Amino acid sequence: MLRVENVSGGYDRKMIIKNVSFEVGKGEMLGILGPNGSGKSTLLKVISGILHMESGNVMIDGKSLISYSSKELAKKMAVLPQLHSHTFSHSVRDTIALGRYPHQTGLFSSWSAEDEEAVVEAMKLTAMERYEHQMLDLLSGGEQQRVFVAQALAQQAPILLLDEPTNHLDIAHQKQLLDTIKTQAIEKGITIISIFHDINLASLYCDRLLLMNQGEVKVLGAPQEVVKKDQIETVYKARISTNPHPERPKPQITILPDVNEQRSDRTITADNFQVTADLVVFQAETQLKTWSSAVINAGSGWYKNFVNRRVDASYACDNVQEEMLEYLAKNGFSEADTVGMMTAVKTTDAVIKEYDTPFGSIVIMVTAGVGNAVDVSRAHEVEMLPAIGTINTWIIVNGELTDEAFIQAVITATESKTKALAFEQVKDPRTGTIATGTSTDSVLIAATQKGRQIPYAGPITEIGKKIGLGVYECTVEAIQIYKKAKGWK
Amino acid sequence: MSKALIGYILSIVALFVAIWLGVSVGSVKVPISTLWDTGADAIATNIVWKIRMPRVVLAGLVGASLAIAGAAFQGLLKNPLADPYTLGVSSGASVGAVATLFFGISVPFLGIYTLPVFSMIGALVTMLLVITFAKLVDRAMKMETIILTGIIFSSFLGSVISLMIALTGEELRQIIGWLLGSVSMRGWSFVQMALPFVLIGTFLLWLNRRELNAMLFGEERAQHLGVNVKKRKMMILIGGSMLTGTAVAVSGTIGFVGLVVPHMTRLLFGSDNRHVLPLSFINGAALLIVCDLVSRTIISPTELPIGVITAFIGAPVFAFIFFRQRKKGGI
Numbered sequence: 001m002l003r004v005e006n007v008s009g010g011y012d013r014k015m016i017i018k019n020v021s022f023e024v025g026k027g028e029m030l031g032i033l034g035p036n037g038s039g040k041s042t043l044l045k046v047i048s049g050i051l052h053m054e055s056g057n058v059m060i061d062g063k064s065l066i067s068y069s070s071k072e073l074a075k076k077m078a079v080l081p082q083l084h085s086h087t088f089s090h091s092v093r094d095t096i097a098l099g100r101y102p103h104q105t106g107l108f109s110s111w112s113a114e115d116e117e118a119v120v121e122a123m124k125l126t127a128m129e130r131y132e133h134q135m136l137d138l139l140s141g142g143e144q145q146r147v148f149v150a151q152a153l154a155q156q157a158p159i160l161l162l163d164e165p166t167n168h169l170d171i172a173h174q175k176q177l178l179d180t181i182k183t184q185a186i187e188k189g190i191t192i193i194s195i196f197h198d199i200n201l202a203s204l205y206c207d208r209l210l211l212m213n214q215g216e217v218k219v220l221g222a223p224q225e226v227v228k229k230d231q232i233e234t235v236y237k238a239r240i241s242t243n244p245h246p247e248r249p250k251p252q253i254t255i256l257p258d259v260n261e262q263r264s265d266r267t268i269t270a271d272n273f274q275v276t277a278d279l280v281v282f283q284a285e286t287q288l289k290t291w292s293s294a295v296i297n298a299g300s301g302w303y304k305n306f307v308n309r310r311v312d313a314s315y316a317c318d319n320v321q322e323e324m325l326e327y328l329a330k331n332g333f334s335e336a337d338t339v340g341m342m343t344a345v346k347t348t349d350a351v352i353k354e355y356d357t358p359f360g361s362i363v364i365m366v367t368a369g370v371g372n373a374v375d376v377s378r379a380h381e382v383e384m385l386p387a388i389g390t391i392n393t394w395i396i397v398n399g400e401l402t403d404e405a406f407i408q409a410v411i412t413a414t415e416s417k418t419k420a421l422a423f424e425q426v427k428d429p430r431t432g433t434i435a436t437g438t439s440t441d442s443v444l445i446a447a448t449q450k451g452r453q454i455p456y457a458g459p460i461t462e463i464g465k466k467i468g469l470g471v472y473e474c475t476v477e478a479i480q481i482y483k484k485a486k487g488w489k
Numbered sequence: 490m491s492k493a494l495i496g497y498i499l500s501i502v503a504l505f506v507a508i509w510l511g512v513s514v515g516s517v518k519v520p521i522s523t524l525w526d527t528g529a530d531a532i533a534t535n536i537v538w539k540i541r542m543p544r545v546v547l548a549g550l551v552g553a554s555l556a557i558a559g560a561a562f563q564g565l566l567k568n569p570l571a572d573p574y575t576l577g578v579s580s581g582a583s584v585g586a587v588a589t590l591f592f593g594i595s596v597p598f599l600g601i602y603t604l605p606v607f608s609m610i611g612a613l614v615t616m617l618l619v620i621t622f623a624k625l626v627d628r629a630m631k632m633e634t635i636i637l638t639g640i641i642f643s644s645f646l647g648s649v650i651s652l653m654i655a656l657t658g659e660e661l662r663q664i665i666g667w668l669l670g671s672v673s674m675r676g677w678s679f680v681q682m683a684l685p686f687v688l689i690g691t692f693l694l695w696l697n698r699r700e701l702n703a704m705l706f707g708e709e710r711a712q713h714l715g716v717n718v719k720k721r722k723m724m725i726l727i728g729g730s731m732l733t734g735t736a737v738a739v740s741g742t743i744g745f746v747g748l749v750v751p752h753m754t755r756l757l758f759g760s761d762n763r764h765v766l767p768l769s770f771i772n773g774a775a776l777l778i779v780c781d782l783v784s785r786t787i788i789s790p791t792e793l794p795i796g797v798i799t800a801f802i803g804a805p806v807f808a809f810i811f812f813r814q815r816k817k818g819g820i
Contacts, residue, residue, distance in 0.1 A: 050709055074715025081710065088569070088705050088760035098703055102715030107696075155714070 001026045001191045002047075002159055007056035009046045010215075015054060016042040017215045026158070027189040029182060031202035033226070034212030035236050040195045043212070044163055047193070048079045060159065074102035078155035080148055080162045089135045092147050096122055099154030122154040125180055142173040149177060153184070160184070162194035166201060178205050200252045203227045204245060211235060227251040267398045268448060270354040270363050279331070280308040280350045280365065282396065284448075287337070291406045292444035295324050296340035300406075305338040306444065307331075308367060308392055310347045341392050341442050345369045349481045351474040355466045359452040360398030362463065364470040367392045368478035371486070373421065373435030375428040382430050390440045391475065393417060395467055397447040399454045408457040409445045412467045417441070420475035424483075493768075496758035500771040504549075507778040511545035512537055514782060516789055543680055548672045548781040548795070549774035550683050551740045552750075554690065554732035556773020559747020560754070560765050561694045561729050564701035565722065566636060569810050572747030573733040576635065577619055577642035578612045579744075582730075582737035584646050585611020587664060591653050601682050609686065609734030615642055616730045670743035670796030672781055679739045686735040693728030694766055697721050701762040743777070743796045745803020750776055752810055 003023045010016030017039040024030045032040050045051040047058055049065055058065040060076050068076065078099070099122065100115040123129045126146045136144060145165070152160060160181070166174040182205050184190045196202035202209055202223075209226040211218045213235045219226050229242050232253060239256040268288075274281045287302035297303060307328060317323045324340050333340075345367045352365045372389035393413050401409070418436045428435045447454075458464045513521050515536075523529045523537045559572035566575075573579045586608040588594070596603050623638045654664055672679075700721040703711035708718050736743070750773045754765055780798040787793060 048713060050712060070712065070717040071715040074713065079713035081713070088564075088567075088755060090702075090705065090760060094702070094761055095706075098699075098706075098714055101699060101703055104699075151714075 001028075001061065002193070003059040004047065005057045005059065007043075007046060007053055007058060009051055009053045009056075010039075010042055011051065015215070017046065017212075019056070020212075020215075020217055021056075022210055022217065022220055024191050024193060026191055027185050028208065029185050029192040029194070029206045031206035031209045032193065032195045032212060033199060033202055033209055034218075038212040038235075039215040040212055041163055042215075044079075044161055044193070044195060048077065048161055049073060071102040074155060074157065076157055077159040077161060078152040078157040080152045080160070080165055082163050082167055089137045092128060092131045092134050092136060092139070093119070093123075095136055095147050096128070096150045096154050099151040102155065118154045118156050122150040125153055125184075126150040127176075142169045145169060146173075146177065149180070158189070159191045159193070162192065164195050164197055166196075166198065174201065181205075199227060199232065203250045203252060204248060223250050227253060267360055267451075268363065268396060269361065270352050272363070273352050273365065275347050275350060275352075278310040278347060280310075280347050280352075280367065282306040282363075282365070282394070284446075286448075288396065288446040289401070289449045290339055290444065290446040291410070292339055292341075292446075293442045294339045294341045294444060295320060296328065296335065296338065298339075301339075303337055303339045303446075305333050306394065306396075306446065307333060307338060307340045308347070308350065308365070308394075309340065309342050311342050311344060313344045315342075315344075339444060341444070343367045343369060343390055343392050345390075345478075345482065346485070349478065349485065351478045351481070353470060353474055355470045357462050357466050359454065359462070362398065362466055362470065363394075363396040364467075364474050365392075365394040365396075366471065366474040366478045368475060368482055370421070370424075370426045370435065370438060370479055370482055372438055373426045373428055374437060374439050375431050375433040376436040378428065378431045378433060379439075389438050390442065391417060391438055391478075392442045392444075393471060393475070394444045394446070395471070397445070397454070397463065399447055399451050399463070400449045401445070401447040401457065402453070402455050405454050405457040405463075406445050406447075408464065409467055410443055412457060412459060412464050413443055413445075413471045416468045416471035417475050420472050420479065423472075423476060424479045426479060492758050493761070493764040496754070496764060496768050497771075500768050500775070504771050504775040504778075507775040507782075508545055508549070511548070511778045511782050512541045514786065515541065516786075539676070543675065543677045544672055544781065545778050546680050547675050547683065547739060548777045550680065550687050551672060551736045551743065552746055552773040552775070552777025552780075553770045554683075554687050554736040554773070555743065555746040556750035556769040556776070557691055557694055557766055558729040558732040558736075560751035560762070560769040561697070561701060561725050562747070563751055564762050564765070565704060565725050567705060567707070568636065569752060570748070570807065571636065572745070573729065573736075574643065574744060574747070576639040576726075576729075577615050577646060578639075578730045578733045579737060579742060580643045580646035580650070581615025582608045582612040582734040583668070583742055584615075584649055585609070585734065586667075586738050586741075587650050587653050590664065590667075591657060601678055605682055605686055605735045605738035608738035609731050612730035612734035612737070613727065615646065616726055618642065620726070667741040669794035670741040670799075671784075671792075671794050672740045672777075673785065673792055675739065683735050683739045686731055690728045690732035690735065691770060693724055693731070697725050697728075698763045698766050701725070701766075705760075705762075741794075741796070743799055745799045745807065746773055746777060748810075749799075749803050749806045752806065 001024055005021055007020045008015055008018050020043060034040050042051060046053050096119050100118060103115060123132065126149050128146055128150050131139065131143065136147060165177055169177065178201065181192060185192050206223065208221060209223055210220045211226050218235055219231060227242060229240060232240055239258060240253045241256055242251050242253050245252050268284055272282050272284060284304045287304045290303050291300050292298055325335055328338055328340055350365055350367045354361050354363045368391045369389040395409060395413055421436060422434050426435045427433065454463055457467065459468055509521050513519050517536060519533045519536055523533045555573060562571045562573065562576060563569055586604060589604050589607040594603065594607065599606055619638045619642050623634045627634045657664060700716050703714045703716045712718050751765060751769045754768045754772055758764060758768055781795050784793040784795045784798045
């Protein structure tokens with residue numbers, strides 16, 4: 001559809017872009033990224049024929065750009081520049097209708113049914129119908145931008161060039177605009193080339209990305225090949241980290257600030273625990289990075305209150321989450337800061353121990369109710385498992401854990417728990433075999449993310465060894481307390 | 490009924506009222522029916538056909554030319570303060586016309602068209618110099634650059650005219666009177682002199698009405714929309730200088746019509762150039778006919794130069810637009 005071959009060009013005699021080549025296919029969306037002054041806008045102006053091309057060639061549909069007349073080119077390619085000012089006021093409709101200019105011919109350039117249809121459709125796609133007769137200068141920046149998108153769509157060109165289309169728009173309008181444009185690419189096969197400031201938006205919406213640096217192509221490829229930590233950091237000269245988008249297979253970036261914030265250096269100890277009649281609470285001074293399978297705020301996040309709440313064995317509720325949130329709020333724990341779990345075990349039976357390691361201590365808390373212990377390898381034989389009776393395991397670490405370390409900590413803790421159940425000869429009452437856990441066990445790993453970095457947490461490491469020992473000891477003790485309370489042998 | 494349709498109806502009505510007043514009001518009151526009443530008084534018929542009517546038509550043509558040229562230049566420059574004078578086109582036309590009178594130039598085959606043709610040549614040459622100079626200053630030819638260049642050329646050409654006037658001695662008074670602008674005692678020959686160029690110039694501008702709409706959003710945007718900006722810009726400049734040259738040749742320097750009329754038209758009927766151009770044409774004609782009427786009746790029997798009246802109305806409007814645009818953060 002559009003092929004750029006070794007293009008160099010710029011203003012007057014100053015060469016801004018050097019030897020740029022790429023190709024965009026029908027229906028493809030290409031994002032152009034790069035820091036300020038890297039030549040993104042210049043490249044777009046050269047492609048759209050506004051700026052002089054010093055050498056190279058731009059081929060549109062197999063024909064050279066310079067062989068097109070102004071009107072022919074406008075029929076092939078619509079351009080949406082950045083927001084601009086205008087002196088005289090135009091109505092929204094008249095502005096959008098200007099997009100039909102290249103399609104109108106003859107002395108009187110009469111307005112055809114096709115023109116009307118294109119304008120109405122463009123207004124519909126951008127949700128501008130109700131503004132049809134309003135004056136452009138009375139609209140907000142976001143609405144004006146949508147008018148110009150509609151103008152470009154009314155042009156009905158197979159290629160659409162955009163220069164930072166989401167500039168000055170709020171996130172709802174950013175999403176709306178990009179959704180509209182992307183839908184055009186998918187449904188009508190429109191080829192889109194767009195400059196982006198926002199790397200995350202570009203990665204999310206574009207099929208391929210072109211990263212520019214000092215007027216040259218640094219890298220061209222799929223988002224996961226372009227949005228890489230090292231590449232982005234080198235070109236933009238900013239510290240970032242990459243992470244996956246929660247819904248789409250696209251990389252996203254997060255800026256890592258280089259500002260020293262005052263964070264408490266206090267380490268956490270077993271003293272941070274408080275046990276009341278129906279709560280085991282751990283409160284840290286600052287947020288800890290947490291991975292858990294809790295009822296409230298499961299998954300990963302930063303939290304400073306950890307609550308293990310005792311509920312009756314007969315506790316039943318249609319909406320456990322809602323009831324739990326109400327309960328937490330009533331007890332002064334805000335949802336934003338708190339991870340919440342439940343247990344049927346008496347809170348005073350919780351086992352809390354602290355273990356020293358060379359890099360700092362770890363604190364472990366276990367509550368165990370094993371009345372409904374399960375042999376996980378034979379759980380498939382039983383249709384319904386009771387949900388009451390749970391082993392909750394918390395491991396709180398003074399140190400900085402990597403993602404791998406968090407996962408390995410979970411593995412290590414689980415293996416250790418299973419070993420404790422075997423040692424205590426806890427059996428699955430349905431199969432009579434040694435149980436591996438219960439049907440609703442939860443685990444929580446939290447780390448201060450200060451001090452020494454801990455890359456791994458398997459049994460080969462210092463921390464893995466301590467987690468293995470600690471979880472085993474605590475679980476065995478918790479099971480013994482449980483047995484005693486139940487009057488088991 | 491659309492705003493534009495109302496505009497056309499009101500403007501045409503206003504034009505007819507202006508013509509009616511222009512024909513019938515004066516030192517001698519003449520009924521408008523003289524125009525078609527074959528049995529009318531011979532003196533009245535003479536006054537209407539030999540004196541009033543050519544004067545009204547000429548005033549109308551000049552007003553229409555200046556107004557539509559002003560509207561086009563404003564659209565092109567995206568500057569509501571632009572009019573034929575800002576670009577120096579008017580001064581160029583004046584130099585052409587004054588030179589023709591000063592040297593007594595007469596080209597046989599041009600006949601009566603000698604004056605407007607030289608005036609237009611003056612306008613066009615000035616325009617080309619302004620563009621060449623502006624291009625040397627800034628290759629992208631930003632609008633601001635063109636306006637500033639126009640002002641520089643205006644000042645320079647004004648002094649050339651002053652020099653020529655100083656050298657004329659005898660005919661000094663006549664040329665000064667002409668410079669202030671007047672449509673009196675011209676007769677049908679001046680109408681004949683102006684008409685073809687007014688039609689061609691107006692047609693050239695009208696052909697670019699939609700292009701002017703696109704250029705309101707900037708030349709780059711217009712290019713993206715498929716407008717051949719270089720060619721269209723040239724057509725507009727040629728059409729505009731043709732109209733300005735003609736107006737200056739037949740009536741001298743009449744200022745502010747090109748500024749006031751398009752502005753009022755936009756204010757009342759919207760800024761779509763498809764309508765601003767024709768409406769400015771009609772309203773420019775009406776305005777100048779009325780201004781001429783005022784100029785010859787207000788301190789009768791003495792006649793004021795028509796440029797005095799237009800400046801009297803125009804300068805405050807100029808100030809008002811300037812104030813408003815500044816407030817808006819424009820210009």
